[in-house]
Amino acid sequence: MIEPLPDGTTLVHIGPYKTGTTAMQGALWEARDALAGHGVAYPGELAHEMNASMAVALGRVDPGKDIDAFRQRWYDLVAALHETRPRIGVLSSEVYCEATDAGARTVLDALGPRTHVVITARPIVRLLGSQWQQYGQNVPVPPYDAWLRAILDQFDVPDGGTVTPSFWQRHRHDRLVERWVGLVGGDRVTVIVVDDRDHRGLPAAFEALLGLPEGLLRPPADKTNRSLTHPEAALMQELVDRTSQAPWSSADHGRFIRFGAARGLQAAPPDPDAERLLTPGWAIDRALAAGAGMAERIAASGARVIGDLGLLSDRALAPAEGENTPVGAIDPGAAAALAVGIITKLTGVHPRPEHRDLAGPVERAAWSRHRAVAEELERQAQDTTSRAVLRELGRRGRRRLRGS
Known part of the structure; x- marks a missing residue:
């Protein structure tokens, strides 16, 4: 009790x-x-x-x-x-x-x-x-x-x-x-x-x-926090090795790898035939x-x-006992899941007028790209509006000439 x-x-x-x-x-x-x-x-x-x-x-x-x-x-x-x-x-x-x-x-x-x-x-x-x-x-x-x-x-x-x-x-x-x-x-x-x-x-x-x-x-049920298979863990660690140096900062790594790639991999169903750790x-x-x-x-x-x-x-x-065999090939499904996780975080960078003060270099680069696209869309919208206004003024002018 x-x-x-x-x-x-x-x-x-x-x-x-x-x-x-x-x-x-x-x-x-x-x-x-x-x-x-x-x-x-x-x-x-x-x-x-x-x-x-x-x-x-x-x-x-x-x-x-x-x-x-x-x-x-x-x-x-x-x-x-x-x-x-x-x-x-x-x-x-x-x-x-x-x-x-x-x-x-x-x-x-x-x-x-x-x-x-x-x-x-x-x-x-x-x-x-x-x-x-x-x-x-x-x-x-x-x-x-x-x-x-x-x-x-x-x-x-x-x-x-x-x-x-x-x-x-x-x-x-x-x-x-x-x-x-x-x-x-x-x-x-x-x-x-x-x-x-x-x-x-x-x-x-x-x-x-x-x-x-x-x-x-x-x-x-938390499917986003599942254990990785041995090949998935090897792939994840290869990615971490490659993103633990410039231009990646700790802020970028946390946002796009820890909470992006890793979450994308964990959210995907594992290969049922893959070797577990x-x-x-x-x-x-x-x-x-x-x-x-x-x-x-x-x-x-x-x-x-x-x-x-x-x-x-x-x-x-005790967990499953034994020695894992070396990983010799990349699972395309796991690689795709990693990519989806990163892309999701990249597309989530908001194109506000200024980037976040605490943003890392990778996030700032994504912001610059998103901002450029947003500014181009805004310019196109302004051009479209300007042309529409000019067309309307032209129509009104022609109507006045016909009526005079």
């Missing part, structure tokens, strides 16, 4: 990444009207107010965004909770798991002493492939086998190491729990262990914590051992635990 949180609590779900955060944000967003009827508020205009959370917790936002505007947006979300005084307020962002010391303190001070932190934990062995793919959509990364060796060798490195160091900053779940217990106390931290075999487990845990009827929270047996063994050690420390942290910590080292939850 899960004891619900006391009235007046603000639940802050801090992730980390790839532990059901997107699913829960979607479920809360879709049910926000029903939540309000039960005294639960999930404020915002998006299912995940990511950049607002980043602005306060990390002191930065995505390239091309205005940090001051998003920082104010976060404070507006908090103000909405304070003004409406719901039975329970909810904020959710995996960004909080990486909060700086100053950012974590800002979040807690703004929300007040009745804040309760929820951390969702998932077996590390199940996160390896999805996180490698996620990193590979944003920055150049080593091949999967080399990346695995680097990551697992960095397990005990305090700052996360040199290869995608944020992996262990996010996924040393034991250290994450200990950190937030140190900030707010064990009685104000709940760890939910995610069992991928039980699709109702995570929503049911949130329903219980929030005092909601069973079945109210239903994560929407396989994880070598040695990496599975090391990840399970790491999970067992983390489970022991979480159990001793003083936080409340919902679920079975033994799942963090359960071999039954």
Whole structure:
């Protein structure tokens, strides 16, 4: 039996990444009207107010965004909770798991002493492939086998190491729990262990914590966030390698590659015959051992635990084991999906009179092209109008001459 949180609590779900955060944000967003009827508020205009959370917790936002505007947006979300005084307020962002010391303190001070932190934990062995793919959509990364060796060798490195160091900053779940217990106390931290075999487990845990009827929270199907096949991942990483240098800026890369090409690829149905990503047996063994050690420390942290910590080292939850064969050819369907994603973002560049101040070189080039087309259409429209006016004046003049 899960004891619900006391009235007046603000639940802050801090992730980390790839532990059901997107699913829960979607479920809360879709049910926000029903939540309000039960005294639960999930404020915002998006299912995940990511950049607002980043602005306060990390002191930065995505390239091309205005940090001051998003920082104010976060404070507006908090103000909405304070003004409406719901039975329970909810904020959710995996960004909080990486909060700086100053950012974590800002979040807690703004929300007040009745804040309760929820951390969702998932077996590390199940996160390896999805996180490698996620990193590979944003920055150049080593091949999967080399990346695995680097990551697992960095397990005990305090700052996360040199290869995608944020992996262990996010996924040393034991250290994450200990950190937030140190900030707010064990009685104000709940760890939910995610069992991928039980699709109702995570929503049911949130329903219980929030005092909601069973079945109210239903994560929407998210086909835009699916895992890539091994050939798709290889193609994506080749594209990232080629767009991680001039003239591409970080702002351009985020807009056109991360949220363009990658989303286009994920939105397309995968080739059913394509090889899925396989994880070598040695990496599975090391990840399970790491999970067992983390489970022991979480159990001793003083936080409340919902679920079975033994799942963090359960071999039954390991991903498909093996070694992938090298990719020898490009799938035309995958390449087309990448292109559609980029083109969609390019055509979405607005031909306003001035380009955005924070736009990158590629976006500025697209803006210049769109602006030139818009100006030409405007000129043609003016010429057409001028000719029509002249024709009308001519007709009127001829009528007057005939009548005189």
